[in-house]
Amino acid sequence: MEMHAELTPEQVAIKEAVAELCADFPDEYWRERDAKLEYPQEFVDALAEAGWLSVLIPEEYGGGGGTVADASIILEAINRSGGSGVPAHAQMYTMGTVLRHGSEEQKQRLLPRIASNDIRLQAFGVTEPDAGSDTTRIRTFAARDGDEYVVNGSKIWTSRFQHSDYMLLLCRTTRYEDVEKKTDGLSVLLVDLREAGDSIKFRQIRTMTSHETNELFFEDVRVPVSNRIGEEGKGFRYILSGMNVERILVASEVLGDGFWFVDRASAYARERVVFGRPIGMNQGVQFPLAQAYAQLHAASLVRWQAAALFDSGKQPGFEANSAKLLASQATWAAANAAMDTFGGYGVAEEFDIERKFREARLPLIAPVNNNLILAYIGHQVLGMPKSY
Amino acid sequence: MNIVVCVKQVPDTWAERKLRSEDKTLDRESVDGVINELDEYAIEESLRIKEAHDGEVTVLTMGPEKAAESIRKALSMGADKAVHLVDDALHGSDVLQTSYAMAQVLRKIGFDVVILGSESTDARMGALAAMLAERLGVAQLSLANKVEIDGGTIRTQRVADYGFDRVEASLPAVVSVVEKINEPRYPSFKGIMAAKKKPVDKLGVADADIDAAKVGLTGAATEVVDFVAAPPREKGTIVKDEGDGGQKVAEFLASKKFI
Ligand SMILES: Cc1cc2nc3c(=O)[nH]c(=O)nc-3n(C[C@H](O)[C@H](O)[C@H](O)COP(=O)(O)OP(=O)(O)OC[C@H]3O[C@@H](n4cnc5c(N)ncnc54)[C@H](O)[C@@H]3O)c2cc1C
Numbered sequence: 001m002e003m004h005a006e007l008t009p010e011q012v013a014i015k016e017a018v019a020e021l022c023a024d025f026p027d028e029y030w031r032e033r034d035a036k037l038e039y040p041q042e043f044v045d046a047l048a049e050a051g052w053l054s055v056l057i058p059e060e061y062g063g064g065g066g067t068v069a070d071a072s073i074i075l076e077a078i079n080r081s082g083g084s085g086v087p088a089h090a091q092m093y094t095m096g097t098v099l100r101h102g103s104e105e106q107k108q109r110l111l112p113r114i115a116s117n118d119i120r121l122q123a124f125g126v127t128e129p130d131a132g133s134d135t136t137r138i139r140t141f142a143a144r145d146g147d148e149y150v151v152n153g154s155k156i157w158t159s160r161f162q163h164s165d166y167m168l169l170l171c172r173t174t175r176y177e178d179v180e181k182k183t184d185g186l187s188v189l190l191v192d193l194r195e196a197g198d199s200i201k202f203r204q205i206r207t208m209t210s211h212e213t214n215e216l217f218f219e220d221v222r223v224p225v226s227n228r229i230g231e232e233g234k235g236f237r238y239i240l241s242g243m244n245v246e247r248i249l250v251a252s253e254v255l256g257d258g259f260w261f262v263d264r265a266s267a268y269a270r271e272r273v274v275f276g277r278p279i280g281m282n283q284g285v286q287f288p289l290a291q292a293y294a295q296l297h298a299a300s301l302v303r304w305q306a307a308a309l310f311d312s313g314k315q316p317g318f319e320a321n322s323a324k325l326l327a328s329q330a331t332w333a334a335a336n337a338a339m340d341t342f343g344g345y346g347v348a349e350e351f352d353i354e355r356k357f358r359e360a361r362l363p364l365i366a367p368v369n370n371n372l373i374l375a376y377i378g379h380q381v382l383g384m385p386k387s388y
Numbered sequence: 389m390n391i392v393v394c395v396k397q398v399p400d401t402w403a404e405r406k407l408r409s410e411d412k413t414l415d416r417e418s419v420d421g422v423i424n425e426l427d428e429y430a431i432e433e434s435l436r437i438k439e440a441h442d443g444e445v446t447v448l449t450m451g452p453e454k455a456a457e458s459i460r461k462a463l464s465m466g467a468d469k470a471v472h473l474v475d476d477a478l479h480g481s482d483v484l485q486t487s488y489a490m491a492q493v494l495r496k497i498g499f500d501v502v503i504l505g506s507e508s509t510d511a512r513m514g515a516l517a518a519m520l521a522e523r524l525g526v527a528q529l530s531l532a533n534k535v536e537i538d539g540g541t542i543r544t545q546r547v548a549d550y551g552f553d554r555v556e557a558s559l560p561a562v563v564s565v566v567e568k569i570n571e572p573r574y575p576s577f578k579g580i581m582a583a584k585k586k587p588v589d590k591l592g593v594a595d596a597d598i599d600a601a602k603v604g605l606t607g608a609a610t611e612v613v614d615f616v617a618a619p620p621r622e623k624g625t626i627v628k629d630e631g632d633g634g635q636k637v638a639e640f641l642a643s644k645k646f647i
Binding site: 009010013014016017020021050051052054055064065066070074 | 457460461464574575576577578579580581583584
């Protein structure tokens with residue numbers, strides 16, 4: 001958060017309060033969760049209890065009534081402390097689809113309980129084994145049966161499923177073959193996971209980070225029609241509007257990681273003496289860190305711009321996507337510079353660089369691949385022909 | 389119940405602290421200010437008393453403009469309002485003068501309980517609570533690690549070398565608290581947003597009937613005559629263990645009269 005001058009006094013207070021909370025969860029805490037592939041339950045609870053996960057919920061529903069910029073500060077501060085906002089970030093923004101497109105009854109039913117930390121809505125099933133970046137190709141199908149939908153199909157990479165009470169599910173209510181526009185015929189359902197019980201089976205995917213993510217199998221899962229968000233068949237539009245927030249917030253925590261790398265590596269480079277002088281005196285060590293730092297700032301500015309646009313009621317598709325693209329690249333540059341700075345110690349678990357390094361690789365790929373962002377900028381913004 | 393919690397802004401304990409060469413007072417401008425750690429416990433305790441007995445928590449801070457940041461934090465933790473005693477005339481006041489100035493404010497705003505940390509990390513006098521109680525003519529319950537209020541009676545547990553004393557007094561009273569009396573809460577998002585709208589009453593010496601001649605550096609009862617920077621740490625002695633390491637360490641400790 002280098003833009004101190006531009007943060008309001010309240011935002012500075014937010015940053016400091018979150019940093020203070022994070023100080024209770026030091027490197028060892030995260031190292032252990034990582035080694036055991038464990039969900040950081042205590043940390044997420046502490047965040048939720050202090051109200052940090054409900055800032056985007058309006059005050060009338062019991063939330064903090066904050067802005068995306070506020071949420072951005074919170075997530076950046078978490079990751080800059082050495083921790084990770086990933087296990088909790090979706091609790092902040094998944095409800096946005098309900099808030100913006102749900103009925104008043106659905107909002108009353110869910111938002112206050114999310115705000116009071118009684119329920120977790122932090123799983124969002126979009127990706128499928130046969131539908132990765134090409135979301136419209138999903139096949140999970142919800143067939144209407146009276147007042148219910150009966151859902152069959154599968155999802156992959158559904159994160160935090162095991163730590164959610166509800167999940168949002170994107171599925172087809174009209175088959176791909178039967179729609180004129182491929183983005184039509186998709187619907188968003190709110191699935192009560194406690195009610196669904198055994199009709200949803202899951203298999204956790206072991207990954208190179210402690211991120212909890214799963215493959216899901218839906219067998220005749222019954223979802224009341226009253227749990228459909230918005231109109232049937234319009235679901236694709238609803239999830240797109242939520243994605244700008246997701247991208248801004250992911251960019252923010254990625255920036256937190258990037259600044260963390262530079263903080264740690266520059267401190268180490270000042271201290272570590274080789275050939276009778278601090279390694280940071282060598283420009284081969286110094287310049288990559290300086291370069292990454294400048295890149296992080298540039299990405300951060302695009303992030304602030306995206307957040308400001310969103311908070312003023314716009315849909316900043318270009319800015320939000322660019323923020324995620326640039327932040328992931330800047331942080332990856334910082335991660336590599338930090339690895340080089342730490343030399344052999346970079347790969348030692350006890351220095352935490354290798355853990356963050358593994359985590360820093362993911363944002364280049366997910367939640368949206370950088371190639372797809374470039375494709376979006378290429379055809380949507382610059383008007384060149386679409387490649388797919 | 390009218391609860392007043394005294395909050396001091398001190399230089400961040402991690403920062404290098406300096407005295408100003410011109411008047412030998414602490415340089416508060418060039419370093420980050422934080423709430424004196426023990427005062428965070430005092431704030432938490434005052435909020436707990438409020439939650440248990442109803443009432444209002446007022447933050448009382450004497451300090452330069454910059455201390456407003458610490459007042460904000462106390463308000464975002466949940467205090468209801470604040471009084472900021474800020475005046476150039478107060479600069480350089482010692483503990484006697486500070487207790488006089490703060491007692492004047494406390495007389496003006498009224499209180500049932502005044503809570504403060506048992507000392508501040510910058511000056512470490514640890515005498516303010518006693519002086520305030522004396523000046524205000526109320527009971528003093530110092531070094532509390534437990535506070536209970538029951539009607540007009542206050543009971544505390546006072547930590548001592550041998551365990552603790554049970555102390556009881558009738559309100560109004562001044563209480564100083566020790567570390568670990570509680571677990572201070574974090575400011576919450578809503579707390580931070582609400583703090584923006586909470587009233588902070590800024591008082592100068594005249595507003596609080598403080599005689600300007602009785603406060604400030606020139607009239608202080610104590611004087612910093614001289615100061616020197618702490619010498620850089622000397623190179624330590626490295627004992628190489630060649631079978632007799634234990635003995636060498638013991639000899640070293642004996643030579644320093646530790647054993
Ligand atoms: C840890 C983790 C957590 C995740 N959490 C969730 C979640 O909670 N919910 C959810 O729904 N999904 C989640 N995902 C899925 C994520 O959104 C997808 O991985 C991502 O959208 C890419 O899809 P894919 O992996 O199938 O890659 P593919 O679509 O198979 O693409 C593979 C490669 O080909 C490239 N490519 C494909 N098409 C083009 C093209 N037209 N032009 C140029 N390049 C192209 C891609 O950019 C990529 O490099 C998660 C993924 C991971 C790894």
